[in-house]
Amino acid sequence: MPPPIFTPPRMYVLKDVWERPQAARCAERLAASWPGVEVRTFTCDTLPDIVVEEGWDHGAKMGTMVHVPPPIPVLGLFRFDRDAIAADVKRMRDAYKGNGSFPFGLAAGDGAFVFFCSSTRNFPVKTLNDVKPCPEHVCRPQWRLHQGRGCPHQCAYCSLGGFLITHVNTEDYIERLADLLAQNPWQKTWLYDDVMDVLTLEPELDTLAPLMRFFERTHDRYLILHTKSDRVHGLIEASAPRNTIIAWSLSGPTQSGRLEPVAGTTESRIEAARQCQQAGMTVRYKFKPIVPIKTWREEAEYTVDLALSRTKPDNLSMTTLMWMDSAELTRCIPEDLLDAESLQAARDAHEEMKDSRVGPYPHAVREQIYRHYLRAIRDRDADVPVTISTESLDMWKHMGRDLGFTPATYVCGCGAGATPNLFKLDTNPWQDAKAARTWKGEPAMPEEG
Numbered sequence: 001m002p003p004p005i006f007t008p009p010r011m012y013v014l015k016d017v018w019e020r021p022q023a024a025r026c027a028e029r030l031a032a033s034w035p036g037v038e039v040r041t042f043t044c045d046t047l048p049d050i051v052v053e054e055g056w057d058h059g060a061k062m063g064t065m066v067h068v069p070p071p072i073p074v075l076g077l078f079r080f081d082r083d084a085i086a087a088d089v090k091r092m093r094d095a096y097k098g099n100g101s102f103p104f105g106l107a108a109g110d111g112a113f114v115f116f117c118s119s120t121r122n123f124p125v126k127t128l129n130d131v132k133p134c135p136e137h138v139c140r141p142q143w144r145l146h147q148g149r150g151c152p153h154q155c156a157y158c159s160l161g162g163f164l165i166t167h168v169n170t171e172d173y174i175e176r177l178a179d180l181l182a183q184n185p186w187q188k189t190w191l192y193d194d195v196m197d198v199l200t201l202e203p204e205l206d207t208l209a210p211l212m213r214f215f216e217r218t219h220d221r222y223l224i225l226h227t228k229s230d231r232v233h234g235l236i237e238a239s240a241p242r243n244t245i246i247a248w249s250l251s252g253p254t255q256s257g258r259l260e261p262v263a264g265t266t267e268s269r270i271e272a273a274r275q276c277q278q279a280g281m282t283v284r285y286k287f288k289p290i291v292p293i294k295t296w297r298e299e300a301e302y303t304v305d306l307a308l309s310r311t312k313p314d315n316l317s318m319t320t321l322m323w324m325d326s327a328e329l330t331r332c333i334p335e336d337l338l339d340a341e342s343l344q345a346a347r348d349a350h351e352e353m354k355d356s357r358v359g360p361y362p363h364a365v366r367e368q369i370y371r372h373y374l375r376a377i378r379d380r381d382a383d384v385p386v387t388i389s390t391e392s393l394d395m396w397k398h399m400g401r402d403l404g405f406t407p408a409t410y411v412c413g414c415g416a417g418a419t420p421n422l423f424k425l426d427t428n429p430w431q432d433a434k435a436a437r438t439w440k441g442e443p444a445m446p447e448e449g
């Protein structure tokens with residue numbers, strides 16, 4: 001078995017985990033995989049002080065830090081009793097003496113399943129009837145599945161370091177998940193976590209193999225894993241590949257080596273994808289986030305070439321670096337690494353882009369990058385579906401015809417209806433999502449305002 005990709009000095013385990021045999025075995029396996037790790041037990045009463053002592057309430061983009069320590073694992077249990085969770089969260093928030101923020105709800109066992117729909121300050125969505133494409137951020141409404149929060153990959157532009165909450169009661173989770181799937185026949189694909197890289201604790205955690213087997217038994221629903229990891233041996237050994245889709249975030253060698261230092265390299269991610277494809281899983285790539293470094297054009301050609309020559313992806317998508325303004329960009333990424341012209345354009349557009357979901361790079365820079373990737377892909381593969389992801393409606397107006405899609409028809413890495421081998425969606429994803437129900441059968445959001 002390959003060694004773990006990070007070794008934390010200590011880990012915290014919720015007291016109740018030790019009382020559940022399956023969960024306790026997970027905790028013991030993880031502890032055994034990290035030589036020398038100190039195992040501490042916590043409760044809802046002690047967590048608020050631990051958060052302050054550990055500094056988990058003041059996260060930062062990891063590229064802004066001189067030294068990035070490995071995240072400290074926090075093992076807990078998902079719960080499905082809203083009242084009990086709310087009482088514990090209130091107790092923890094009342095006891096918390098810090099002045100930052102921490103996901104106490106998640107730590108208390110909330111948030112296993114979250115209904116996501118794009119909602120921004122300018123385009124808020126408050127009811128299921130309001131669900132429609134957000135002009136600032138086109139992304140599909142859907143239930144998203146969570147395991148926790150945090151990641152050991154140390155990507156410079158990401159702030160999910162410090163702690164790594166992961167819940168370990170997979171059997172209970174799958175039971176409730178079966179209810180959620182039954183209530184939402186419209187949702188065909190299920191993204192398993194967008195705030196942690198779930199491959200990084202496998203196979204010791206042993207959550208993905210049971211989930212893969214569960215999805216295979218459904219026949220028509222698909223698990224989507226989104227990763228930058230090359231740690232796939234546990235997935236292959238699960239021997240249940242048919243209903244699993246893996247979407248790799250793929251970047252060129254300089255970006256993966258310098259800005260994503262603990263994640264897989266460009267080459268190792270593609271090799272992992274090849275192995276998964278050979279084992280029967282569906283493979284997709286997201287060129288995301290594309291950081292316009294000095295050599296981005298050549299590295300785009302190299303990466304597209306390697307990915308398309310070694311594997312046959314189901315679809316491809318593209319997103320430039322987003323979620324920050326131009327000042328934060330150079331705080332977390334060394335300026336001497338960045339393409340000077342694109343950086344200058346971001347600085348010139350600072351006022352226009354500073355509150356935008358798609359900033360720091362202005363439209364023209366982003367479109368130029370997407371068109372370069374699209375050409376590189378089409379030179380090598382005339383047919384594979386290619387889309388833009390989490391982009392503006394305006395970008396869709398400029399590029400939709402060349403991509404061959406509209407916001408309602410594109411197939412992407414993790415959208416709710418994007419089953420394998422599909423070239424276009426045949427139902428409208430915003431209409432489909434109006435039927436979203438919780439695992440208990442209640443509307444996922446209020447139906448009327």
Ligand code: SF4
Binds near residue numbers: 150155158159197263
């Ligand atoms: S792989 Fe994703 S979650 Fe992990 S550090 Fe990088 S950006 Fe953050």
